[in-house]
Amino acid sequence: MRENLDVITLRGLSAVGHHGVYDFERSGSQVFSADLTLYVDARQAALTDDVKYTVDYSQIAEDAVKILTGTPVYLLETLAQRLVDAALAYTQVQAVEVTVHKPMAPVRHQFSDVSVTLRRDRTEDAPEPEVSRVVLALGSNMGDSTGILRNAVSALIEVPGLELDEVSSLYRTRPVLEPGMASQNDYENAVVLARTVLTPHELLKTLQDIENRCGRRRTERWGARTLDIDIVDFGGRTLTTSDLTLPHPRAGERAFVLVPWSEVDPQARLTDGRGVATAAAMAPDRQGITDTIADWLSEEQPSQAMPQPQSEESPQSVPELPKRSRRSRRDDRKDSPVQESPSQQQASAEPQQGQPVAVRAEPVPQWEPRENVRIVDSDDPEDATVQPRPLGSRVARRAVIRPTPTGSISLPRGTQSDSGSQ
Ligand SMILES: Nc1ncnc2c1ncn2[C@@H]1O[C@H](COP(=O)(O)OP(=O)(O)OP(=O)(O)O)[C@@H](O)[C@H]1O
Ligand SMILES: Nc1nc2c(c(=O)[nH]1)N=C(CO)CN2
Structure with missing residues (x-):
């Protein structure tokens, strides 16, 4: 060999x-x-x-x-x-x-x-690779957020050694900001449940790569962003390193994470023992969820939100597409953020809307429904075994096992070495 x-x-x-x-x-x-x-x-x-x-x-x-x-x-x-x-x-x-x-x-x-x-x-x-259940939180409030999040899900599907199990509805949420921060657009948030044979740091790198390919730039903490993907939970592990804290230290206080998480895993628990739905009901930003879009992945047309590959020398603007949720929104105001006092300070930021965004070479795949993607439809009797969604949503989800580029990863279906909840 x-x-x-x-x-x-x-x-x-x-x-x-x-x-x-x-x-x-x-x-x-x-x-x-x-x-x-x-x-x-x-x-x-x-x-x-x-x-x-x-x-x-x-x-x-x-x-x-x-x-x-x-x-x-x-x-x-x-x-x-x-x-x-x-x-x-x-x-x-x-x-x-x-x-x-x-x-x-x-x-x-x-x-x-x-x-x-x-x-x-x-x-x-080699022993069977350890398979960990992971919870990922996705957010976007710049550009065509729905398209970007759809493409992010598509990019996650492409990751060798990561198998997606559940994708929540899309939630439109008020930005949770630190006191004094300038107003931002509302966010679109979703949670993905997956299994992985990657290590926590391999997964972090992969997610940051997808963020970067979606034009993410970090200059201001909690600044507006095209795409944010946080690791909320990694097989219930606790880890504190300079660049990765598990479970995510702020996820347990954020309705924009807890509500979609409880939708796709109603039994999940936080490390403090609270159920995610209970924690969601207590979260300071619980009133900040203004809309839920259940079938957001089943869009017929692939999104045009992601730019094609460009070198850093020839940056390209991420188009500001007017297309938003097909559902009505309860309120479109952009200047009523939920104030939160974060416990940790981190540097991060993005260009302001309309400014050019340099795009790294590799494109994020565009979302398109595929043969091996099953969209679960709770109205369909064939999908009757799917557990009921608390928010009455029809949730798009898929599961696919993808080999590494060398064809070597085996991620046994249904293997469970870690608990999915904390
Ligand atoms: N569980 C985690 N998931 C993702 N990133 C993490 C995690 N723990 C630590 N980090 C680190 O946090 C840094 C800042 O991440 P990011 O820019 O996404 O933060 P943020 O989204 O602005 O704030 P928040 O972490 O409160 O959501 C990343 O560079 C990453 O190394
Ligand atoms: N509603 C909402 N607010 C936020 C979000 C987010 O994803 N959704 N992410 C933040 C930093 O990660 C800060 N504030």
Whole structure:
């Protein structure tokens, strides 16, 4: 298998750990280092210049250092196996060779190093990839938001290793802003339930890539945006890193997330034990939901909202299309945001409406109904098994298993290794 694959090597990754058979090794510390050889199919990455088609060696290094410095094990073999498992958790890694060095090992004679090397192929030895249920919150209040969100769903469907299970209705919502912020257009929000074999950071990167391809620019926190996709929940995991917090720290206070979430998963719970519907009813912005559009994905015509590929040198405006929801809106005012005092400050922003938006090379696929997309119609007796939607909506949803560019990901249908709720 390896002879047909490309090779990424990371050598001499060193960290201080506490591994060893002897008590003094576990109470003390010494240097461990690792060499990792990752076998991938890098053709697509080389062609597109896009890291999502290969493996990010800096992420692998982060994971490896956590293992080297983490929970002590007795054997170098075990340590190496953990590194193997971490590397093979990246779906693009087809095979791996890991050497762990312990140059200060307790050997009573002159020596320069002791090491253990493991070689593993995904097909032979890799454990089934862990499948996590994820909750994604989508929002847009710039440009043709419905079209952009439709294209975002289409782009999510294209993501290798991500399988969409449910897409909520589209909710038109008042912007939730910090006190003093200038008024913005109303948002359109939706929630997507999916399963993934990606790691949380792989998923974050993928989502940010889709945001960027939709013209997202970040200069002001909570600024107007063409597209925002937040990871609300990742298999119930709790994680705090510099660029990712799980579950999303503000989702539990936001009706624009909780209402669509409770629509597609009425049983879901937050980490504090509250049901999402209960939390939605308590959310400060609960009055800010002004409209619900159930069949928003079943638009006959593909949206024209997304620009075609352009280089950054030739930015193109995202057209401001007048097309909005086909449903009537209770109120079209743009200047009555729901005020919220956020607990964390982050930098983000977008160009103002009408300003040119530079678009990255790869286009977001345009939404179009496909054969393998089933639109669930609660009025159709064949769909009678679908659980009732609290908001009486007809919800478009789909499920598709998509292979990686190398054809290697298997995302077993119905596999459930994490709870979908927090
Ligand atoms: N759970 C998460 N989902 C998405 N992004 C996250 C998450 N946790 C942390 N982040 C980080 O937050 C940064 C800012 O994200 P973004 O610009 O979408 O924030 P925002 O939408 O303005 O605010 P908010 O996070 O309150 O919705 C991102 O660069 C990302 O690294
Ligand atoms: N109604 C609404 N308000 C918001 C939204 C959003 O998606 N919908 N997103 C924000 C930052 O992520 C800030 N405020």
